[in-house]
Amino acid sequence: MVIPSKGDEDSSFTVSVNEDVGKTVRGKLWTRQEKKQWSIALFMGCSALYACRTVMPLCVMAISKDLEWDKTESGTVLSSFFWGYTLTQFLGGYLSDRIGGDVILPIAATLWSLLTFWTPVLATLVSDKHMGITILVISRVMLGMCQGFHYPGFTSMIAKKVSEKERSFTYAFIAAGSHLGTLMCGSLGSLLLERYGWESAFYACGIGGLAWMLFVRYYLIGQYRQKYIPELDSMVVAEKMAARPKEKTSSVPWLVLFATPAFWSLIVGHFCQSNAFYILLSWLPSYFHENYPSAKGWVFNVVPWLVSIPSSIFSGWFADHLISKGYSVTLVRKLMASINLAGVALFLILLTYTTTYASSLFCMAMCICCSGFHNSGIAVNPQDIAPGSAGSVFGIMNMAGAIPGFVGVYMAGHILEATHSWNAVFNQTAMVCLFGWVVYSLFGTAKKIV
Template identity: 60%
Template structure:
């Protein structure tokens, strides 16, 4: 019989404690997720992104009815829609920084609690004052706060995935999670449309807000809490050994000066800005476009079809990107290819809609334009994890802050253009030109190599 010495037992316990310490918190760079862990986290993050976008898009869906009831013109509607992105822009860097420091699993539930509650109470905010202008400003403020708390989600999610998923699996993992944005918009367009038609626009906000709160509680206590309890289940005699392991090396700060000197980083900002400009304009104004140009069209059709076909384009692009990388194609080539489909495809279909006259042709063009946006998930959206894997959350926060700017500028300008020119072709044309500019910049300066 083999004899186990005290030293061997202590060595085995020490090794076990090292593994436990590496996984107690995302503030320590530890092992990647196991298959079961990855499935659980991907499902959880996918659901969170779904409800995040459902809360984000419920106002664009309801804005026609809300504007009629509260007597808003298109410029005021544009102000309400764009206000979200003022707040969204403010917290991107903070979200990435905190996620890299204390862990995205800490940041996401706190932020989700706040944006869910704001969504739930939005109808009450609209009725706080009988004065039209005061009521408008209150709704605008609530939209700013909604955007501010939602600004923590994507940087936190990026920080988690960059630390827990291998490079050759990140495209598919991230594209699956990011596809929740289209599912959330689809959920709003289908379920939200039915609820709005049957029970009024107020009930849509209540339902989406409750879904967000439910996800936050399940994520916090069933996934994050369970994992932490598992990692902290250490026998009493092991505690002194943890002290031997130490608390892990402190995080290195982001070398911002070095990063800002890299053309690849600036190409991310420009490309993301241009793609988001198209996406947010379509997201915010597409329901209004169909209401005005095809008033007899069914709302559940044009609010569902574009986002339904975008789900396979987002997931499929990630799957294709990982296959290409595993077959030996460079990460740079794959990222540029995916982004070319996103930006060039969106621009092409936005130009094409100027020549469309029938409802079905217009719906097809806009649906394909949105579907092309899905390729962005395996292009620029995952690129911060390539160029700065140790600081992906912070870099993504800066990039998404730039990407949020067209949310309030582009969406507001689109409303102003419509108010003054009454021309949808002018809106779609200028959006397509911006996409082409972003494509050229990223094609020249973008890279999939680590730069910091």
């Protein structure tokens, strides 16, 4: 962004600022090297985030046995994470749009890593069962609140730092880190669970999150700032900046968005996808433990998430490839959403007819595989319709998407407690996915709204 100047001195300052500071401070796009560094760092951040998120579903059977929980109590603890996750989505996007995701993410990471690390202590802090569950539920709510800043934060960064033609792949690649985190938690976490007890899995995930935070804060962000502000005299900069006209900060025109069917189709599609994803994320280990008790945990906790990483990255590459070939962005987003929602529904229905461990594992893996296409479809859509406020819009969308995290996950536990039927859970989840697919296919768009 070039700012008009009145003299040679101001012109010189403008060029200097644009070259040395403006590339980051004024919203310049990342260079190829910067995009590579940040993409890998944010990919690993999503991995650490999801390792800390999924360690409870991984260990819930062992914890339930030790602490004598029933299915409803397990569902309460699992779903409580999303009570907090819902609360901070918009705030995370708003703050990231205003002060930068690179400021918000390390602070939040410190908190959710520490909460994960101390979970075993909190779970056994008191001898009374109900009080112990209450303490753990509160800690899970706080964990959700802290993690609620992450996705809106990096969504805001991508919208500001990556060109439209590269956003699908960049977002899908970064978001694929969530599957790696689930995979690492399922594999290494299962080994720690079997050999050293469920407490060790929480300690390992918490330490991993802190390690990522320290790397990003003191290496990547520090290096990034030093590159652009190495020799500038802060007093001169302050004096020149004070003489320039202040930039107007535009607010998000929510009334325009709320009156647009495309925005609501985005909300509905994300809600339905999240409902399926969170139910599978939370109950997949329990499903295999109950139906195939002799199966190895490191297999069914690894295989479904192993295929999701290449599917998510491929979907991003495929979406950008189609856009570069001239296909409309709206068509591409709807195609990715169709593979996601209709595909998940199809394999959930097929799962109800399976009778063998291999076929069940295949259907579950394909459900997770299809979920990877969400990252290049509906999930990246806020950057299309509101590129200047993508963090805030994504926050609203993800707030709605977090609701099934506590409602859907809890209801799944309640249904299982009442009916002992996994088919009832899978069929209901499939119908929700099909509803979201129809709504987004009819009303979704990638055209800029605000």
